Structures are given as C-alpha cells and as structure tokens.
Amino acid sequence: MRALAPGTCFLRCSPDNRLPQPVQLPPALGYHLLVAYVGRLAPSPTGLLHLGHAATFWTAYTRARAHRGTLLFRNEDLDPQRSRPAFVDAMLEDLAWLGIAWQPPMISQSQRLPAYRAAFARLLESGAIYPCTCSRKDLARMMHAPHDEDDEPLYDGRCRTAISAGAPPFHPSANYRFPVPDGETVRFLDGNLGAQAVTAGSDFGDFLVWRKPVPGDPHPGGLPSYQLACVVDDTAMGVTEVVRGADLLKSAARQILLQRVLGLPAVDYFHTALLRDEHGVRLAKRHDALALRILREQGLTPADVRARFHP
Numbered sequence: 001m002r003a004l005a006p007g008t009c010f011l012r013c014s015p016d017n018r019l020p021q022p023v024q025l026p027p028a029l030g031y032h033l034l035v036a037y038v039g040r041l042a043p044s045p046t047g048l049l050h051l052g053h054a055a056t057f058w059t060a061y062t063r064a065r066a067h068r069g070t071l072l073f074r075n076e077d078l079d080p081q082r083s084r085p086a087f088v089d090a091m092l093e094d095l096a097w098l099g100i101a102w103q104p105p106m107i108s109q110s111q112r113l114p115a116y117r118a119a120f121a122r123l124l125e126s127g128a129i130y131p132c133t134c135s136r137k138d139l140a141r142m143m144h145a146p147h148d149e150d151d152e153p154l155y156d157g158r159c160r161t162a163i164s165a166g167a168p169p170f171h172p173s174a175n176y177r178f179p180v181p182d183g184e185t186v187r188f189l190d191g192n193l194g195a196q197a198v199t200a201g202s203d204f205g206d207f208l209v210w211r212k213p214v215p216g217d218p219h220p221g222g223l224p225s226y227q228l229a230c231v232v233d234d235t236a237m238g239v240t241e242v243v244r245g246a247d248l249l250k251s252a253a254r255q256i257l258l259q260r261v262l263g264l265p266a267v268d269y270f271h272t273a274l275l276r277d278e279h280g281v282r283l284a285k286r287h288d289a290l291a292l293r294i295l296r297e298q299g300l301t302p303a304d305v306r307a308r309f310h311p
C-alpha cells in the first residue's frame with residue numbers, strides 16, 4: 001500500500017482540498033490516477049525556438065504524457081515591442097515537428113487583458129500593491145547592484161512607504177509592485193530540483209505586478225508583469241504543474257506569494273536544468289545556429305534533436 005501524507009495536494013491545491021489524514025491507496029490505484037494533471041507549454045513569440053527551449057517543452061510534454069494528463073498551449077505574447085505573429089506560427093510548427101502534441105485551442109495572453117485587469121484591481125483594492133514612480137534612471141542604478149542575470153534586479157523598496165497610508169489611489173503613470181514579506185522564507189518542493197527555500201527581501205525584492213504603458217503602446221492601461229499574468233492564467237487553465245526552465249526558479253516564490261494574496265490555488269513546480277553550450281553559455285541566450293528550424297534545415301530529424309537534450 002502506498003501512503004499519502006496529510007497535506008498532500010488532492011485534485012486542485014487549496015487550503016480546503018488537502019487531505020486531512022493519511023489515505024492508503026492500493027498499488028494498482030496510483031496517486032496520479034486521482035489527480036487530473038494539467039500542464040502547459042508557455043513560449044513567448046519573440047524569436048525562433050532554440051534547442052534550450054525545446055528541451056524544456058519536451059520535458060513538459062513527457063511529464064503530461066506520463067501522468068496521462070492534459071497539456072495546454074499558452075502563447076505569452078504580451079510584449080508588444082517584441083512579439084510577432086510570425087513567431088507564433090513558427091513555434092507551433094516547430095513544436096509539432098519535434099513531436100509534441102497539446103490540447104487546442106491555444107490561449108493567447110494578448111486576448112486575456114480583462115482577466116489580468118480584474119486581478120490587478122483586486123490587488124489594488126486590498127492595498128496589496130503599491131505604485132512605484134521610480135524613473136528608468138533610478139531602476140538602472142539598482143541594476144548595477146550585483147544580481148542574478150536571469151532574474152529581476154532586487155528593488156530597494158524606496159516607493160514602498162506609499163502603502164502604509166492604506167490603499168493608494170490608482171496612478172496611471174506608475175508601475176505597481178508587490179511588497180514582499182521581508183525575511184519570510186518561501187518553501188516549496190520542486191519536482192526536479194528538490195526542496196527549495198527562497199527568502200523574500202534578500203533572494204528577491206518587491207517585484208513588478210503591473211507595468212505602466214510606454215509611449216506608442218497599443219495597451220493604454222498598461223500590462224501585467226510576467227508574475228501576475230502567469231498566476232492568473234495558470235488558475236484559469238486549471239494547471240496543476242508548471243514545467244519551465246530553472247531561470248524561473250525564484251519566480252515560483254513570487255508566484256506563491258501572489259497566489260496567497262489573491263486566494264488562488266497553489267501549483268506544483270518542475271524546473272528543468274538549463275542547457276549550456278561547450279563554453280558554458282546558456283543555449284536560450286544564443287540566437288544562432290541552434291534554432292530548431294536551422295537544425296531541421298541542416299537535415300536533423302526530430303529524434304536527432306531530442307537526443308541532444310540529454311548529452
């Protein structure tokens with residue numbers, strides 16, 4: 001018999017659907033049969049997919065398949081300056097060529113602005129975020145402090161005082177940040193990388209939740225940050241496990257905090273190690289010969305490409 005510990009996430013995670021006591025399952029009835037696994041592929045159409053991206057998406061596909069789950073496709077096209085419809089077509093074609101199947105329809109973030117605005121309004125009304133009016137110059141200065149190149153720089157909290165006076169009025173020309181509980185260690189079990197402990201205020205700081213519109217922006221009300229759009233969409237799509245690259249490991253802690261204040265269900269995480277070339281450069285940072293379609297044009301088969309995921 002296999003025992004499920006108290007606190008195990010059952011179906012969808014929320015405080016009231018965790019198992020109250022250990023449950024014994026016969027071996028024939030695996031845990032995963034009880035859990036409707038929903039994963040997602042969430043590429044950004046800002047360039048051609050590379051070997052590094054493809055390795056992560058392949059992992060997402062194989063995990064969904066191993067769990068007899070559903071894999072959804074989310075087009076993260078919120079960057080109006082960098083997203084291109086041609087790249088959406090290319091990523092759909094490249095992933096299908098590689099052998100990855102998903103459940104249509106594709107969900108595009110650019111079509112979901114009302115959902116993000118509603119979450120933003122809830123955060124604003126509850127006083128859970130504050131306007132940040134720091135100039136680009138101020139932020140650039142903070143960027144010079146040592147920080148992980150993959151991660152949002154640690155914000156020094158200089159606009160945080162705005163929150164002490166209660167819910168701030170909406171400030172259309174401000175960015176909005178989430179004040180992190182300084183010193184709190186956010187813990188989660190990553191399915192690939194094991195137990196994680198990420199401390200708010202030192203490992204990451206007050207992060208962006210909403211970006212003000214930039215001149216020429218087609219979205220005059222501004223746009224959600226990656227963190228906000230991700231938790232809103234993962235909930236709406238019923239995602240149970242997030243598979244993505246380890247460059248987003250600390251973002252899991254940010255997203256856990258956002259889910260907590262928004263009352264959204266927690267999800268499981270599986271962060272994949274980042275592929276590097278022979279010089280130690282991350283493949284996802286290289287915009288050259290490792291694009292899937294270049295490899296394909298060179299005559300590589302999908303199986304040849306997949307063989308390069310685990311050298």
Ligand SMILES: [Zn+2]
Binds near residue numbers: 132133158159
């Ligand atoms: Zn600020």
